[in-house]
Amino acid sequence: MKVVVVGSRLIDSLERHLCDSFRALGHTALLVDVADGLPVSSKINYWISRFVDLYDRAISRSIADQITKLRPDLVVVVYRYLHPILVERLKKQLPGVLVVQMNPDPLSNLEKQQIIATDFDYYFSKEPYIAHTLRDKAGLNAHYLPEGFNQRIYQKPPVEKAVAEWLTDIDVLVVGSLYAYRARMIEQLMRAGIRVTVYGTQGPYVRSGVRTAVRPNYLIESEKNRLLYGAKIVFNNFHYAQVSSVNQNYFEINGIGAFQLCDYKATIDEYTSVAAEQITYRTIDEAIDKIRYYLAHPAKRHAIAAQQYAHFQQYHTFDQRVTQLLQTIGLTPLLDTEQLKLDDWWDD
Incomplete structure (x- = not known):
């Protein structure tokens, strides 16, 4: 075809x-x-x-x-x-x-x-x-x-997670456009004493305190794999207009074996292989508490990242x-019943 x-x-x-x-x-x-x-x-x-x-x-x-x-x-x-x-x-x-x-x-x-x-x-x-x-x-x-995510491009680097974290030396990584809403959240993390590194394009109205964390590079392919996987925590705060959905980064982060902490959205219960409350937050204070917890418990975050990696490779x-x-649209046979039921989600 x-x-x-x-x-x-x-x-x-x-x-x-x-x-x-x-x-x-x-x-x-x-x-x-x-x-x-x-x-x-x-x-x-x-x-x-x-x-x-x-x-x-x-x-x-x-x-x-x-x-x-x-x-x-x-x-x-x-x-x-x-x-x-x-x-x-x-x-x-x-x-x-x-x-x-x-x-x-x-x-x-x-x-x-x-x-x-x-x-x-x-x-x-x-x-x-x-x-x-x-x-x-x-x-x-x-x-x-x-x-x-594209599993032929976004792949787990061939190194142990703990070694990758030591080599990369990033506590909390944020990837994506730095618009005002995202910058406000990052500013609160930094005020709480959390070491944040941001890779992405910088939008208007970003205050000077947040600019110090920005690396004006657009990450793709192998460099994105290396830095996401090597960061201890990837902090993914979705655009405020995403009512219940997530972004493409959500799938890429899990698909390469990185550890992700993100906004709670209802669809995450459907995507994740671990309890959503373990890897999401509903307020910035909860995010700060969970970042501190996972920075202090590397074995826990490594285990979750490995479990999510296997799951996302299989399903996402x-x-x-x-x-x-x-x-x-009727151009292939039906998938087996364990695959995602596309049109039942809202009614559930």
Whole structure:
């Protein structure tokens, strides 16, 4: 089967991981980016498209024509801000070909609600609340599908965890964009005397005390594996707009055998192999207490990390997510009953 994924070519993007999984499962996967062949930068294109409807339509028609020339059997659109005319044109030019939307973003990132206005055959979201709202209120063919991790890229380094921690010398590691909400939480950890190291891009309004912890590097692949695994604790505080879902880092951290402490979200009860209360927090004070506890009990955190690693390797790879997507749209046989029941979560 030939699959076209519409989205970003950035090296660590969800779209590239999806293409890799489609290929690993025996399909031909091609990536089409809105930036392909643009006369302007991606950033300029985004802002022109946001305010100039004629330009927005023209870009989406151009992308549809690029996809049509590839003659795919399935189109998976990850971008959330493309004009609805994209899918309208694809359905005219590729009759019978399924066009699905896969949204990896929280509620606050739905732009101008283009994906809701577009007639996709299927909608997939990592956020149960979004899937429920689109399906049960807007009447769309929407399904819950969590993110995962690419086990061919994010792998456990070949060294004992205790040795990796000694070599890395990081007590608490935070990875990701340093926006104001995340920075406030990090500031409270630092005030409690916890040694925090942050890797990621720095947003506006970050105060000077937090800036001292920032290493302005975007971690990917082997360096990300090394630092996550080598940190004693990876502190993962999700975006405040994620109602009950987690981020992709959540799966990558566990999938390489690192120890993670994160916000409690209802979906974690479904994902984890250990009791959620052991590896989550509901308040910053609880987070501080648990960080101090696990820093003082290395054997406990190593055991939890090893258990989570085995579980996530078995149940939470992108290969499994792609198989679940294909199963839902009727292009593969049903998985066995132990696999994730995608549409039962909200009703439970």
